[in-house]
Amino acid sequence: MRHAGPEARALCPGPGDERINLGLISLYDVENNAVRVLAACARAAGYRTVEIYFKDWVNNSLDWPRPQELANLVRLVRKHDLGLVGISVRASAYHKVAVEITRALRLHFPELKIMWGGTHAILDPERCIREADLVCRGEGEITLVRLLDRISLGVDCSDLLGLYVRQGQEIYRNPVGPTVQALDELPFRDYTSPDKYFVMGRSVRQGDPMVSDPCFQMMNSRGCVFKCAYCYNSELSELYKGQGRYYRTRSVDSVLQEIKQARRVFPRMKRIRFDDEVFLYSKAWYEEFIRRYPEEVGLPFEVFIEPRLVGEELFTRLRDCGLDVVYMGIQNTYRVTHELYDRHVTDQKVLECVQLFHRLGLDARYQVILDDVEST
Structure with missing residues (x-):
C-alpha cells in the first residue's frame, strides 16, 4: 500500500x-x-x-x-x-x-x-x-x-x-x-x-458513487504553468510561493498503476479522462507514457490542453496510443484574452490547432467565455 x-x-x-x-x-x-x-x-x-x-x-x-x-x-x-x-x-x-x-x-x-x-x-x-x-x-x-x-x-x-x-x-x-x-x-x-x-x-446509497461510471478520471499533476487571470491558479501560485514547485507531476508508473488498480473495481470502465489543467510533461515522460500506455491500459483517453502546447508530432503519437478527445480552451478572441485574461494565444494559433485536430480525426471540444464586459 x-x-x-x-x-x-x-x-x-x-x-x-x-x-x-x-x-x-x-x-x-x-x-x-x-x-x-x-x-x-x-x-x-x-x-x-x-x-x-x-x-x-x-x-x-x-x-x-x-x-x-x-x-x-x-x-x-x-x-x-x-x-x-x-x-x-x-x-x-x-x-x-x-x-x-x-x-x-x-x-x-x-x-x-x-x-x-x-x-x-x-x-x-x-x-x-x-x-x-x-x-x-x-x-x-x-x-x-x-x-x-x-x-x-x-x-x-x-x-x-x-x-x-x-x-x-x-x-x-x-x-x-x-x-x-x-x-x-x-x-x-x-x-x-x-x-x-x-x-x-x-x-442514502452506500458505496462509491463513481464505480459504475464508464469514464475513469485521473489527475497526473497539480498546479499549472500558466496564470490565466480568470483561473484560481493565478491566485494559488502566488499564495504558495516559497513552498516549492507549484506545478508538479506524478511518474508514469504511478499513473498507470492507479489506473490498473481501479480497473479491478470499475466493472464498466471504458475510457480514461486525464483531468489535469493541461496535459503537459517532460519529453521523457511523454516517451515512457506513449510506450507503456497502449500495452498496460489500452483504453481511449481524453485530455485538456492549451493551444501553445499543441504540436503535430506529439499529438499524432498520442492519437496513435489512444487519444481520441481533446478539450481546448479558446476563451475568446486574441484581443479579449490578451487584455482581460492574460492569455497570449493568437487567433492564428487557435486556427492551426483546430485544423490539426480535424486532420488527426480527434473529437475536439472547445471552451469559450462569453460572459464578460467585452462580449455581452
Whole structure:
C-alpha cells in the first residue's frame, strides 16, 4: 500500500490513544478527487474516515438541500460517531449551502468540530471562518493528518500551519500549509471502503458513487504553468510561493498503476479522462507514457490542453496510443484574452490547432467565455 509520506505524521498516537473518526463531505460533486485523496491519506494514517457525497450537480443547478437530505446527513454523522467533519467548498457558489449544512450539524452536534476546505476556503478564509471552527488553507493532505493526530492526543491546534482556527471569539490565522512535492508518495484514491455514502433525495446509497461510471478520471499533476487571470491558479501560485514547485507531476508508473488498480473495481470502465489543467510533461515522460500506455491500459483517453502546447508530432503519437478527445480552451478572441485574461494565444494559433485536430480525426471540444464586459 502507498503511504501518506513521512511528513504527514507530525504526532503519532500510541496504542492507548483514542483516534477521532473523520467525516468528509463533498458538496454537489460525486467526482470529487480531493475528498478521495484526503480520505485515503487519513485511512493510511490509521483514522476511520467516512466519505459523504451530498447531492450532485444536475443541469448546472444547485438544488437547495431538502429537509430529508439534511436529516439523512445528520443520521450518518451520528451513526459513525464523527468527531471532525470536513466540508469541501470548491467555489463561492457553494458557500451558502456549506453554511446551511454547518448550521444543521451544529444544531444536532454542538461539540462537533467542523472544518471547511477547498478552493473557496483557501482564497476567502476570513468569510469561511465566521461559520467553521477551522479552515484548511492550502493543500490538505499533510495538514489534515497532523490535525487528526493533535485532536486525538488532546494537543492544541491553534498554531498548526495551514489552518485558521476559531476558539470562542479568538481567531488564530496561521500561514499556508505545506504542499505535497512528491505526488507519488500519496496513496491512490480508495474506491472500495464501505464507509462511503451518496445522499440525494430520499435515498442514502452506500458505496462509491463513481464505480459504475464508464469514464475513469485521473489527475497526473497539480498546479499549472500558466496564470490565466480568470483561473484560481493565478491566485494559488502566488499564495504558495516559497513552498516549492507549484506545478508538479506524478511518474508514469504511478499513473498507470492507479489506473490498473481501479480497473479491478470499475466493472464498466471504458475510457480514461486525464483531468489535469493541461496535459503537459517532460519529453521523457511523454516517451515512457506513449510506450507503456497502449500495452498496460489500452483504453481511449481524453485530455485538456492549451493551444501553445499543441504540436503535430506529439499529438499524432498520442492519437496513435489512444487519444481520441481533446478539450481546448479558446476563451475568446486574441484581443479579449490578451487584455482581460492574460492569455497570449493568437487567433492564428487557435486556427492551426483546430485544423490539426480535424486532420488527426480527434473529437475536439472547445471552451469559450462569453460572459464578460467585452462580449455581452
